Amino acid sequence: MSPAAAADTLVSIRDVSKVFVTGPRRRPRTVTAVDSVNLEIRRGEVFAVIGYSGAGKSTLVRLINGLESITSGTLEVAGRRVDGRSETQLAPIRHDIGMIFQQFNLFTSRTVAGNVEYPLKRAGWKAEDRRARVAELLEFVGLTERAGNYPEQLSGGQKQRVGIARALATSPELLLADESTSALDPETTQEVLGLLRRVNRELGITIVLITHEMDVVRAVADRVAVMDSGRVVEVGTTAEVFAHPTAETTRKFVSSVMRTVPRPDELAKLRAEHPGRLVIVDVTDRSRIGAVLSDAARDGVSFDIAFGGISILQSQSFGTLTLSLTGSDDAVSRTVHALRAVTTVQEVSH
Ligand SMILES: Nc1ncnc2c1ncn2[C@@H]1O[C@H](COP(=O)(O)OP(=O)(O)OP(=O)(O)O)[C@@H](O)[C@H]1O
Numbered sequence: 001m002s003p004a005a006a007a008d009t010l011v012s013i014r015d016v017s018k019v020f021v022t023g024p025r026r027r028p029r030t031v032t033a034v035d036s037v038n039l040e041i042r043r044g045e046v047f048a049v050i051g052y053s054g055a056g057k058s059t060l061v062r063l064i065n066g067l068e069s070i071t072s073g074t075l076e077v078a079g080r081r082v083d084g085r086s087e088t089q090l091a092p093i094r095h096d097i098g099m100i101f102q103q104f105n106l107f108t109s110r111t112v113a114g115n116v117e118y119p120l121k122r123a124g125w126k127a128e129d130r131r132a133r134v135a136e137l138l139e140f141v142g143l144t145e146r147a148g149n150y151p152e153q154l155s156g157g158q159k160q161r162v163g164i165a166r167a168l169a170t171s172p173e174l175l176l177a178d179e180s181t182s183a184l185d186p187e188t189t190q191e192v193l194g195l196l197r198r199v200n201r202e203l204g205i206t207i208v209l210i211t212h213e214m215d216v217v218r219a220v221a222d223r224v225a226v227m228d229s230g231r232v233v234e235v236g237t238t239a240e241v242f243a244h245p246t247a248e249t250t251r252k253f254v255s256s257v258m259r260t261v262p263r264p265d266e267l268a269k270l271r272a273e274h275p276g277r278l279v280i281v282d283v284t285d286r287s288r289i290g291a292v293l294s295d296a297a298r299d300g301v302s303f304d305i306a307f308g309g310i311s312i313l314q315s316q317s318f319g320t321l322t323l324s325l326t327g328s329d330d331a332v333s334r335t336v337h338a339l340r341a342v343t344t345v346q347e348v349s350h
Pocket of ligand 1: 020021022031032033051052053054055056057058059060212
């Protein structure tokens, strides 16, 4: 790795595995929760880890802050080794890492201010400094008025905002968010995601966010890793992964929020309705499909849009269109050829 790349990396995960041993001592069973994972998480990014239940997401995140011990491999946060450290050695590293949880994990017997103040007390801050810091944090998350309330008096979204304020108290460089919006309704989810975006942009804090919802990835993540059975099966910018998912699991996730390609049963129906040659074309900012189709019209080829969808993600257009092309065989072939020159074309066989 070049020194510049190293400076950019906040979390470096190299060939990391975690094996749990469960069951009775006579017949132990092993579960490889994280399997030979390699990831570099860059300073300042929002990095999402997505996967179905049991994929190993929570375990991976718990390895990052040393809540679980690493079975093999090396893991560094801000250049400091996390693997093979004692609890005492982990303390200063954890100081740099905040964490928020699905069930908020607030102290029910402490007020909102008391919850946010807690890590400052542990870090040995003076009462006066603690008061000022708590006020600043509550203002940032918009809960100044709620300082004296107890968690049970708050909505789910407000509780998570307290969780965020508490996690930020000691100014960590990294925030780990484990299914931080899964217990919330869609509107509150958007509100909490908006706050996480501010944490990232205004405070410059790197965020590693675990989720099983592709909508959450789309809303906030710069890059995403897809996990399946303990392995990272795909990693890329959110736009790349949405536009060109390669792993089967990723395709399923993307189609859960974006379905621009017809299913096989829908294709049969489209074929029956559209007598022309059916092709599925990728639409991106660079593909000049409109220009090709205008030329095709001059060549006697007409087209119908049978299926499709185009969306914008991280300011880039992406999607697909299923086109039905009609005209002489030669002219239609010329059009398909011209489309291939500007984008990816998938022929739908008859
Ligand atoms: N403490 C543990 N002891 C034994 N097995 C565990 C332990 N923690 C996790 N596992 C197993 O490791 C695998 C990965 O679990 P993990 O919780 O990391 O997945 P996940 O993707 O976060 O799923 P979820 O979204 O349901 O939390 C699962 O098979 C799980 O049963």
